[in-house]
Amino acid sequence: MQNLEAFKTLISTPKRVVITMHHKPDADALGSSLGLAEYLKMKGHEVTVVSPTDYANFLSWMHGNDEVLVYNEGNEDKTHAIIDEADMIFCLDFSNLSRINELGEKVREATCTKVLIDHHLEPEDFADFQLWTTEAAATAELVYDLICMLGDKEMINRDIAEALYAGIMTDTGNFKHSNTTKHVFVVCGELAAIGADISKVAKLVYDTNSLDKVKFLGFALNERLKVVQEYHTAYFAISAEDLKQFNSKTGDTEGLVNYALSIEGIKFAALLIDRTEAVKMSFRSVGDFSVNEFARKNFEGGGHKNAAGGKSDLTLEETVDKFEKLLDEYKNQLSNPIKTYA
Template sequence: MQDINSFKKLLEEPKRIVIVPHVNPDADALGSSLGMASVLKKKGHEVTVISPTDYPSFLHWMKGNDEVIVYNQGNEQKADKIIEETDIIFCLDFCSLNRTDKMEQPLRQAKATKVLIDHHHGKEDFADFEYWDNKSAATCELIYQLVVDMGERQLLDKHTAEALYAGIMTDTGSFRHPNTTKHVHEVVAALIGLGADVSKVSKLVYDNNSLNRLKFIGFALSERLEVLTEFNTAYFAISADDLSNFSSRTGDTEGLVNYALSIGGITMAAIIIERDDAVKLSFRSVGDFAVNELAAKHFEGGGHKNAAGGISRIGMKETVDKFLNLLPEYKKQLHTNQKKQEIYLT
């Protein structure tokens, strides 16, 4: 935060506050939003969390979930009015307003003070206050640190601690990714000290599948997984019909790309999904291969070095062909990176 004292002064008197996560919120986006909402409510503020879209049902356990307004579920006019009249807007787990889908213009036009709290690359200069660190593992990690920096750790309770833990757990890949630092473990230890039941949170997030989702994963692994050893790449191409055949719900494709990345010898994994409005892509990598650069250059996307996303508006087949045609350009990097990983693991 550029000036923590000015930020604290901004929150001294009760305000109307809106908190917004990115489109298709994950555990870090929703956990940071509901965690921050809880803290601000305890300070006497009127807080509304507005999500651009819905999110997986395995996140509905978080306290405050039942009060979230989902913008694209017929709540546009109501939400726009709240945004127009609010005093402060918190933008959490994204750093460019285009990550809020149809909420982008109402947010840009809002006269409210804007607060950015995030850890992604590609930051847009739109906020009045920023608490941004692209070396942090998760926005939930930043929320905890901000509350501590404000001297208000006493406002954190068990429910908030569990929401923040969920975001850190998922964004570190259950503490397996390179972004798992000493500070991450210190924050997690503090959250456990506040009462977070880590076993419960893990089960709610990872062991809360529908039968259709398990059948879909089985289908995807057996019928849609392609492995291109020449390019150290594996990918899934999931059509709209595939999703329909398994009555897919929001979140059912979550984590599927990691199965492809887990294959020995794979440097980059991707999942390409045909949605109603566009084709969505998600990329994962190991080592020094930067999928955020690939996503930004070719698919209007971005993210972290080893985890990024993008979008394509040219149709499913054309998108798959475009992705495949890019691989020769990256062949040397993909192969060199895999060799480095082999040395690292020996």
């Protein structure tokens, strides 16, 4: 972080702090936010964590979850009042204020100090302090690094450690993705030494599924998976009716796109979901194909080189048609088989 000493001085006295994260937060967004919140509370700050939307129930075990203010569940006025009185706003796990929906403009207009902690590409320039690098596997990793930079590693307790571990574990794909570095293992080793129950965290995140979710997974794999062999692409198109049929809750489609990417020979995978207000899209890739560029250019999105999101205001059918036509435009990048490991 640039101006670390100035930042350290700033937080050395109690402040009214707001921490917010991207909409439909995942384990990294929520874990890094709740981990940072607990640390700042221990430092004497008054902290409010705000999520723009709801999130998956399998994340509700995190310490501090009961105090999270969900903005779009009737808490708009309360959140605005808290932001108006805030001394600092921390923006975690997103690089553009559009990622927090209607809350973005309120944060942009706020006159207090803003801090960005993130690892996504092309950050918007709105923060007074930034701890940003695409070399980090997760925002939770950066929160751990920040606490250490501030000389407060000994303040990381079990609750903080488990929240941060969950964020790193999930954003590395359970340590399968290419962003899994030596530093990731060092940090996770330290979190385990502090007391994080890594087996418990993994079970709570990956193995706490409703019967409806498991049945939906089987349906999606059998009925909604399409493979375009010539372009080494696989995708799911999920309708609003499909979601209703299986009583889908927030988080039930998380990770589905990875099943498409797991097929042998696939280098590009997509998940298209009709969320009524828009078609929400998740993209994954292996190798040199940048889904970040694909999402930014075609679907108002972005993220990482090999993991990104986007949206479409067209119908699901029209979005599928647009997506399939785009594959032909990218045929030079997609037609060649992926490189196999020796």
